[in-house]
Amino acid sequence: MNDLLIPAVIVVPLAAALLLALAPRLKPEPARLVTLLVTLATFVLSLPLLASDRSGAIGRQFDAPWIAALGVRFHLGVDGVSAPLVVLTTLLVPLVVLASYGHVHDRVRQYCVLLLAMEAGMVGVFVALDLVLFYVFFEMSLVPLYLLIGIFGGPRRSYAALKFVLFTVAGSLPLLLGIVWIVQRGGSSDFMVLRRLHLSASEQGWLFAAFAAAFCVKVPLVPLHTWLPDAHVEAPTGGSVLLAGVTLKMGTYGLLRFCLPLFPNAAAAAVPLLLALAVVGVLYGALLAWAQDDLKKIIAYSSVSHLGFVVLGLFSMQSAAGAGAVLQMVNHGISTGALFLLIGMIYERAHTRGLNEFGGLARTMPRFAFCLLFAALSSIGLPGLNGFVGEFLILLGTWRDHPLAAGLAAGGVLLGAIYTLGLVKALLFGPIGHPRTATWRDLNLREMAILAPLFALMLWIGFAPNSLLSRIAPAVDRMLEAPLLERPR
C-alpha cells in the first residue's frame, strides 16, 4: 500500500530545485513564477494528506529500498501529527515566494532554489519513518537556510548564519550517534520496528539524551536558544518565516515522534527537567521579548516563549496537553509567520526595524494596522482565534499533574499580551514616529493576498479546532501510550 502522494510532496520541490539550479540562464522573473507555481502545486498535492486516519495510526505510508547495505529504507508515513505540519510547510513556502517580490531583486533564481530545497527537507523531516532518512532530511534543510541567511541576510549575516549552523550541527551529531546506537541495537533503522524494541533503562537514558540534545537546540529550549535571535534578525523575511514557522517545529516534532515513543522511561524521568526548562523558556523568553526594541528580535524571543509552551504541553504527558501542543505548533507557524511577513512588509517601506522609530501607522496605513492587530491577537491567544485553543489545552492538561508549572506558564500568557500589545501600540498608535511615514503606501493587493490565507486559518482553527484536533489527538495518544518498563526493584 505504497502511497505515492507522500514522496511526491518531497520530490516535486526537490526536482524543481535541481532543475532551477542547472538553469543559470533563466531570467529572474520566470524563475520566480515557476517557483510560485511549483510550490502552489506542492501545496495542492499535500492537501489530501490532511484527511489522515482518525484512529491515530500512521495510515498513509510509502516504503521503498534505499541503501540496502546499511538497511536504510525510504520509508515515509503520515498521521494526524505530521499532516498539519506538512500542510503548514507547503502553505508557508508559496507565501514566502509571493513575499519575495517585495524585497528580493538580486539573485532571485538562487533564492528560489534554496526555498525549494528547504521545502523538500522540511517536509521530509515530518514524514520520515526511517531514522537515518529522518537525519538526512533534518540536516538537508540546514544548508539552504544557512545560505538563505548568509546570502540574502542583513549586515551581520555571515556570523549569524555560521552560528546557526554550528549550534544546530553540534546538536545533531549526538543525534547521529544515537541513531547509530539504536540501529545497532535494534537491527533496523525503521521507526515502526524500533518502536517495539525493549531498551533497558540506562540505554534509554543515553539515547534520550542524544536525541533530545538535537531537538532542544532546534526548538530552542532556553540555555540553547542564543542562536535564534541572531539568525532571525539577520535572515531575510522568507528565512525568518520558515525558520520560525517550520524549522523550530522540527525540534518539538522530533521530541514527540521519537523521544516519547522510543524511550518512554527516560522521557518520564526527564519530565521535571524538561518542564522546568520549558517554564523558564516561557517566562525568560517573554521577558527578553519585552525588553527588545528591534521588531524581529521581539518576535524571535516570543518564539522562544511560545515554543516553551509547546514543550510544556508535550512533557506534561497528558493527552489534552499533547494535542494542544501539536495544535500550538501549527498555530505558532501561522501567527508568527504572519507577524514576520508583516514586519518584512513594513521594513521594505521604512528600512528600519526599531520599535521606537514608528508610531501612528493606524492613521496612514489602516490595512496594515488591521492585519498587524489581527496577527498579534492570534499570537497572544484571544478566544475565537487559533492561539487560544492551543494554549488553553496545554494549560488545562498540564494543570492536572503539574499545577505549579501550569501556573507559572500562565504568567507567560500575560507577559505575551504585554509585549505583543506593546509592539502593536508602538507601531500603530500615538503620534507619527517616522518623518517619512506619510510616504509609505498601505498594503497592496499582493500583500493582502499573502496574509489572507493565514488569517482565514486563524479564524478556522479558532472556531472549529475540532477538525484538526480530532485527528491530532488520537495520534498523540498513540505516542504517549508507549509501554513503560517495570521499575527495577
Added chain:
Amino acid sequence: MNLLDAAALPLALPVAGFLAIVLLETIAPGRTGRLPAALAALSIVLAFARLVAHGPDGEPLGLLADDALARTLSGIVLLVALAVVAMAEPLLEKLALPRGEFHALLLASLSGMLLVVSARDLLVFFLGIELLSIPLYVLAAYRRLTSMGVESGFKYFLLGAFASGFLVYGIALLYGAAGDTRYRSLALLAARPELQHAMWHVGVAMLLVGVGFKAAAAPFHAWTPDVYHGASTPVTAFMAAGVKTAAFGGALRLALEVLPPSPALVTGFTIVACLSMAVGNLAALMQTHLKRLLAWSSIAHAGYLLVGVAAALVRRDGPARDALLFYLGTYALTTVAAFALVLQVGRELGPSQDLKSLRGLARRRPFLSFALALCFLSLAGVPLTAGFLGKLYVIRAAWSAGGTLLVPALFLAATSVVALGYYLRVIATLYMEREEDEPAPLLQSPAVSLVATLTSAAILLFGLWPAPLLRWLAP
C-alpha cells in the same frame, strides 16, 4: 611467477604503458605531443577493464593477492590516475612543461600503488611503497623552476626517505622475529603472543610509523601542507586521493591479515586517529590558502580513515572492511573533484591560490561554484552527498566494534562540527562575498571540466542513490 597471470595483469599494463612512453620519448624527445597522455590513458583504461572482467579469485597464498579487496582498491587508484592524466595534460601544455616524462612517472607511481594494495609479502609491500614514492618526489618538484616546486619536492623527498627508513627497518626486525616476510607467516606469529620477541613489537611499530608517513596521519603529517601547496594541482590530487588510498589499502590488508587485534595496537590506532582529527581540523580552521586547507583537511580525513582501520582490526569481518572501502572510494571521488575544480579556479597560471580568489565566484561561474560547494559539503559529510554515507558507515563500524573505539567515534562526530566551520567558510566565500575588482583568468579546458563535472555529479548521485557505488566498492 607468470607475468601474465591474473593478479599481475592490471599491474603489467601500466608498466607497459610506462615503458612505451619512455621509449617514445627516447625516439622523438619533446615532439610526441598528446601521444604520451593517450598511451597513459589507454593503459589505465585497459587495466581497469581487466579488473572489471576478472576471473575467480586467485590462490590466496601468493605474493600478490587477487581478491575483491585488491580489485576494489586497484580500481579506485586506476580511476584516480585516469583523472589525473586528464587534469595534467592541459596544464602541462599551458605551462610548457615536458609532458611525456610526467605521464611516464605517473604510471610508474601508479604501478607502485597497485603493488601496495595487493601485496601479501612485506618485501613486495616495501617495493610498492618505493615505486610509488620515488616518481612522486620528481612529480612534486615538476615545476622545478619555481622555488615552491623545488621546496615541495625536496621536502617530500627528505621526509619520504626518512619514512622509508622506518619502514625497511621495521620489515627487517619483523623478518628477524618471524623468519619470513610473507603475511601468512607473520599472521601465525601474530596469533601467538607468548612467542613474540621484543623485536616483533618494535618492528610492527616502525612499520606502522612508515605507513603513517605515507598516509599523512598526525604526528607524521608535517610535510603535508607544504608539499600539497607546492606541487602542481594534478600532482596534489594524485597524492591526496591516490597515495592515501594505497597507504590505507595496504594498512587495511595488514590489519585484516597480519596485525593482532591486541589492545595496545587498537589504542595506538585510536590515539593516532584522534590526534589526526584534532590537528587536521584545528589547523584547517586557520588556513587561507585553498590547497593548504585541503591538505589539513586530508590529515583530518586520515584520522577518520584510521577509525575505520581500527574497526577492521578489531572485527575482521565484512562491515568494517566495507566501511573503510566505501569511505576511501567517496573520499577519492570527492578529492579528485575538489582538486579538478581548484585547478580551474585556483589561478595555477597566476601567483595566488588564496581563498580570496574565490570571492563571489558564484555570480560569474554558477556551475563551478555549485560543484565546489558540493565537494566541500561532501568532505564535511553533509547528507545527500556521498561523504555523509561514508562517515555514517565508518561511525557505524566503529560503534559496532565497541569498546575503545567508541572514543574515536565520538571524536569523529565532535571534530566534524569543527570541520564544518572551515568547509562552510569556503562556501561563504563563494556565495556571500563580493567579487574582486579584477578577476584573474580561469583555466579553461574541456578535459578538466569533464573530470570536474563527472566527479561532482557522482558525488550528488551517490549521495542520493548510493546502491551502485556500494555494490561496486563492497561486493
